Amino acid sequence: MTAGDWRRRLRRIARIARWELSQTTTSYNRRTLVIAFVIMAVVGGVGGAALSLGVASPAPNTDIYRIGVADDSRYTEVIETSNSLVAREADRRGLRTGEIDLLIEEVRQPTAPPDEPQPVPTLIVDRADSDKGNAALTAFRSAIQRYNNRLMAAEQNSSAAYPVIVQLRYQPQSTLGAAALGETEDTGDTTSDGTDGAETNGVDDGGGTDSAETNGIDDRGETDGTDNGRGDGTGDTTGGSGDATDGDGTDDSTGDDTASSEQSTPAVDGTGDSLLGIDLFGGGGTSGSPAEISPPFPFSSLLLAFIFLVPMNFIIQAYGSSILNERISRRGELLLVAPVERLDIVAGKTLPYVAVAVAVTAAIAFGIGGSLFSVFAVIPIALTFLAATFVGAMFARSFKELTFVTVTITVFLTSYIFIPSIFTNVTPIALISPLTLVVMELQGEAVGLGSYVFSTAPFYLSSGVLFLLGTGVYREEDMFSQKRVPLKFLDALDARLSGLRSVGVLTALFVPFVFVFELLGVAVLFILPISISIPAILVVVAVVEEIAKSIHIYAGFENDTFDRSIATALRLGAASGVGFFVAEKFTIVAQAVGLPGLELGRAALQPAGVTPSTGTLLLLGPLVLHIVTTGISALGARRNLRQYVATLLAAVAIHVAYNFGVVQLYG
Known part of the structure; x- marks a missing residue:
């Protein structure tokens, strides 16, 4: 693509963005704007009170x-x-x-x-x-x-x-x-x-x-x-x-x-x-278990989650309503018939909301004494909120369903962002949340590049994949249909499938989501005793990974993209297993913040070969495991949903047994 083509695409995106902005600002009456202004004033008042208290806020x-x-x-x-x-x-x-x-x-x-x-x-x-x-x-x-x-x-x-x-x-x-x-050299x-x-x-x-x-x-x-x-x-x-x-x-x-x-x-x-x-992990002589630490009351994390995330909820509500309104009123047909690529349409419609989110984030960050670093730490959160809302708006059939979807998104992302930040200054689990980077900057601590990548990369990658999936169903046969949300989800996956290579690529694209769910599992299970949390995280890892490796294969069979032969199922399983094996090695970034040093983090990452020292089993074992278990799931997926669930459970059982074996052998 030449430079002239890029300039024309950018002009089209800017034109769509201006049109979206004008449509959004004129669609709300005065009463709605007054209510929104009052709520934002309340949020600003709470933020102002927090500014007067500083980061070292009162505790119980x-x-x-x-x-x-x-x-x-x-x-x-x-x-x-x-x-x-x-x-x-x-x-x-x-x-x-x-x-x-x-x-x-x-x-x-x-x-x-x-x-x-x-x-x-x-x-x-x-x-x-x-x-x-x-x-x-x-x-x-x-x-x-x-x-x-x-x-x-x-x-x-x-x-x-x-x-x-x-x-x-x-x-x-x-x-x-x-x-x-x-247990590396410990001078603590x-x-x-x-x-x-x-x-x-x-x-x-x-x-x-x-x-x-x-x-x-x-x-x-x-x-x-x-x-x-x-x-x-x-x-x-x-x-x-x-x-x-x-x-x-x-x-x-x-x-x-x-x-x-x-x-x-x-x-x-x-x-x-x-x-x-x-x-x-060495400093202090503690193992990092909750019984041996006394984390401070996370008032600053709670406050930051409130003042950063509440405005985002208003933004995603407006964004999701705009997307769904185009589907219900069929105004989106005008853009679909225009000589504009779907990706440009989505980019143009999303750009105004990204700009507003960045502006609000910058105002809050500078208001609480942060810098550009705080803005860059929160931007991936805003992108993920918008991407998840876009997918939800493309799947929902009514504003009622959209409300349920946005509430689910808000609860999940807020939990993922807030729970790990509770452990700021206590354990590297806190770095799962980008909000921890903001807290650390306000406390005057230096933040390395590895920590920033570890905290924000899952958000950047997840938002990109979500936009990609949503764009796949931004077409007439899906936008204006009344299919149920699960069927829309399968259509979004099937839209990206064309052959063996596409299966492996899509599996690799799911790894950021796998990483997010596994990290959230580590953060949630961290409060439990080791005897309970380690077996639980091994099961969570197996369930999440097996679903991520096989769900799109099931979508391909359901939409008749692939023939239902045993040989095809095994080839698809092998392609998905190889794609996952290659992509999961990028979770090595977890070592940048020392997450494998925790017993629970080591249990979650060691079966994937993410360890300071890796043997032959940890190099080749995961490859064989992923190919075998995904092949088993694919054999059931080629038949029907019930058979797919049964073979998926069998694959999960094998995966859990493998995880337990690796942890017992090496951990």
Whole structure:
């Protein structure tokens, strides 16, 4: 195609876009516009309130524990930096009446000679005789630990802050070894001499107690100055760096203690536990299971999902109504008979809504303090919303069906976008959602290219495939027919089939959808125990992949595109299996964010050969599996729906057995 041809196509697309824009703006009456304006004003008001709060939005536990402490106490700053704690006047009577939950007092010790270290004041902690008092004591101890950890991380002299560093290195014991288990070099299990609960700049954790040790505090919350495994527990400062050590400088609670608190408390220099660091899983010594992490309340993710996605719902409603109205009123015939390609028609009708979505997204992103990166992170979400709505509008027979379709689209995509972002700063599962990229940018964290591709590529590819399928039924025999939605779906698939090669290509195009469903399964099942989540994700993977490999083959047989011989079915199954095998290797991008390092992520991706170290079985096994299982499904698809479902279940059973075998052998 020459440059002149491209210019003519672009002019036609622009003309159709202007026509679509004029038709849309004149189709709404004043009442509808007023209602839309009021709703948008409400959304803007909520967004404005969020702007005044910033990204660090309030959580349900904000200022929940009232701590009585003197204004000049060393612990006042600790309380002020903790969201769950709020300082109150140090009054013992308030402790008895319930006005405060915890009372902090310090007893000065006799002054030592000038040439000797000065004694640290004895800390006396009294808690209210209630469950809330116990919880306040725990929260106070954790706040001290987080405060000390932040000060240690901000110390320029790292050797003074962390005098002793222990590195754990796991050596492979087999062909795959530790690499397959995600146990790469781990520098996160680090014990720092005297840093866990030690005094920093004159603040200790209560006379020798730390978050892992309660023997130093009696039932009344008072410290006795002892600490198991920590020598004398006096917390004498070492001078110079402002750090402190206890006794012999050892602690029976090592790097795991520090990491557990740092999961939810980033370092003050902004280089704390980042999802984009070199070691995504080793730091902290936790396995990443929900039982070992304490994710912050996802207020920022919830708010961003609200202010970004609510406007998109208005846009897709207008877009879907326009597409369906052309089908019902048969106005689309004018474009179908015009000398314009179907792809140009769809592009022209979609362009105004894409422009509005980008403009709204940019306004919101810049309004909340984001940059162009936030816009580029949300654009694929908008494209997917529009693409799914376009397909739904092409399949629906009435506005009632369209409403059901758009609600389903909204619920699914919102769940996919919001649920993973809950785990921002906790686990790479959060990077499944592009919304996590926005949250990370607002928090000042760097985002690598691999993370951006991992988060947005499924959306870009899925939107492209959806537009391709919808364009396939943008023809008179499908637009103005009253076929049911499932039959329209089969027609859309059949429109892209012409031979063996087309079957393999269409299977490859389904891989982004497979990736999306599998990632959503990982995010949803992540909250369950490993003993349940791993078998469940293996079943989910098998079901999703087998449907994706065979549904279009069934569509081809139903529309008589292929002859129903056994040989043809086996050839189609082989072509689909090869296409899927080749395309699924692109899921290697999951390694860019370390998803195979999680047990659940490894279980989902390992049967496909997405592992740090891959054996012969993981290279050739999936190819044989996909050819065999798709061939079985194709044998049933050539007959009827009932036979197809039966053979599909058989293929799923074989696939599940294979997945279990691979996980047992290599995981």
